[in-house]
Amino acid sequence: MIKRKSEVINIIEKIEELSSWDGNKYYFTFNTENPKGRITIMKYVDGKITVHRKNELYWDIAEHEMNTTGLIDLIWKNRKMINRVFKRNKEKVS
Template identity: 40%
Template sequence: MAQIRSKKDAELFLERFEELSAWDETGGKRYFVFADRERGGIWTLMRYEDGAFTVHGKGETYCDEGETPLSAQEAIAFVWKHRSAVNRAAGEAA
């Protein structure tokens, strides 16, 4: 997958989420993990079989309470905001 350099690229990343994400059999979802550079931990972006996206963050000093649901537009904005860390993780996964 090409680097995310525009919001359209962020949208394409989400459309092709299965190509770079792992499968969680127990949770029935795909997931992609990348650095949370703001808080010094990791983000996990998840997509369920019905297409719904959620996000969860955790680190040594914090753990979000549960998953936060994201609309399609919120998911695009989230990937765009964190594109540098997403690009790095996607490059390592390729």
């Protein structure tokens, strides 16, 4: 669970553990509220992190590479929805 902005870097460092693997990359997908849609954060084996957004207003044609600062801001801004994914995944394990 993300309660403080300082915790976001821990999420980034553990993204592989929190994500699914498709054979090429790790990916973590969560819904967004405003605008309604989805964001997928992807991490490749070479360490490159990209983001793809799709929502009711627009969708990215391609993945966009993200630097750490941008990723921290994205995760912090969407922590409510990301925490829902964490909670749902925890319930599946229990």
